[in-house]
Amino acid sequence: MLKKSDVLYKCRVDEYEGSIELEEWHVTNVDKRGIFLTEKIDRITWGKRSRSHGDYGWLPSIDKLYRDRLNLAEDYKKKNYHKSEAAARRSVLPELKKKANKLNSMVRRLEKKLKVS
Secondary structure, three states: OOOOOOEEEEEEEEOOOOEEEEEEEEEEEEEOOEEEEEEOOEOOOEEEOOOOOOOEEEOOOOOHHHEEEEOOOOOHHHHOOEOOHHHHHHHOHHHHHHHHHHHHHHHHHHHHHHHHO
């Protein structure tokens, strides 16, 4: 069972940039309604809260885009969250292999058409 302050990771493949993004999600609350997660992003969701020395924490008014909620009975893995960075990275391997196969197929078809003409 997840508890407040646990950290989960999620990987996302950015096809346009050609990169893999690793997201860090923190359990910010657990109650009877569910498990609430917030993505930790410097200066967007996490940062200096006041002029006090060392006053860092969750910033106010975090957009819904950076929040998520799991049902208590729901497994966090169903929403592609993982307890380690390595597991999150491994989770995108099947998607990447599928895309690589599709691209290789396209390259072979293009090469075949170029040889014919």
